[in-house]
Amino acid sequence: MSPRYFILLAIALAACTCAFAADLTPVGTWTTIDDATGKPKSIVQITERDGKLEGKVLHVLDSENGPHPICKECKDERKDQPIEGMTILWDVVKNGDVWDDGHILDPHNGKTYKVKLSMADNGQKLDVHGYIGVALLGRSQMWERRPEQ
Numbered sequence: 147m148s149p150r151y152f153i154l155l156a157i158a159l160a161a162c163t164c165a166f167a168a169d170l171t172p173v174g175t176w177t178t179i180d181d182a183t184g185k186p187k188s189i190v191q192i193t194e195r196d197g198k199l200e201g202k203v204l205h206v207l208d209s210e211n212g213p214h215p216i217c218k219e220c221k222d223e224r225k226d227q228p229i230e231g232m233t234i235l236w237d238v239v240k241n242g243d244v245w246d247d248g249h250i251l252d253p254h255n256g257k258t259y260k261v262k263l264s265m266a267d268n269g270q271k272l273d274v275h276g277y278i279g280v281a282l283l284g285r286s287q288m289w290e291r292r293p294e295q
Contacts, residue, residue, distance in 0.1 A: 170269040172199060172238075172245060176289040178274075180208075189292065192235065199245055199263070201235030203253075219256030229253045238263060250276050259284065 173194050178187045187208050192201040206229055209215040217224045217232065224232060238248030238261060250261040259276035266273050270291045277284025 170265040172263050172265065172272050174294070175204070175292040176201075176272055177207075177292055178289050179287055181285060181287045186290075188229075190234065190289070197239060199235065199238040199248065200233055201250075202231065202233050203229050204231075206230055215253070217251075217253045217256060220251070220253070221256055224251070224253075225256075235261065246281075250274065252276065 171194075172192045175189060175191045178190055179185070180187045185208055187206070188203050189205045189207065190201045191204050192199055194200075206213070206215055209229075211218075215229050216226050217229055218226065220227070232251075232253065234251040234253060236248055238245045241247065243264070245263040246261065248261050249258050251258050259278055260281070262275045262277070262281055264273040264275070265271075266288070272289040272291070273286055274289055275281060275284055275286040
């Protein structure tokens with residue numbers, strides 16, 4: 147085979163890889179991983195509605211407050227509501243290679259943060275970065291995609 151054939155093949159493969167990367171989306175079901183302990187904490191489903199992402203807790207896997215915890219620390223209408231079924235991520239929009247401009251609730255402390263989502267590991271992981279003020283500050287969790295059922 148000629149070198150020209152290999153060059154064309156390499157270009158075609160690179161184009162396919164770029165197209166695949168552009169199609170990666172946070173929409174799906176994720177296992178949240180605690181950034182301090184490394185343990186799975188909950189299962190969250192992210193959906194898209196009207197161009198915005200939102201995430202809802204389907205199941206709490208690990209809680210110091212028992213198997214069906216409530217949001218004791220929440221200050222709004224979520225106060226004392228079950229965390230399972232609660233929307234904890236909302237108004238997140240695509241902005242280039244990331245999704246941001248939305249908010250995320252930490253049910254553990256009841257605080258709401260700005261959020262930035264970035265895909266990792268070919269779409270199998272999601273870097274969830276919550277922050278106040280500027281994105282350089284804050285904390286990140288790496289969520290793991292769950293197989294579709």
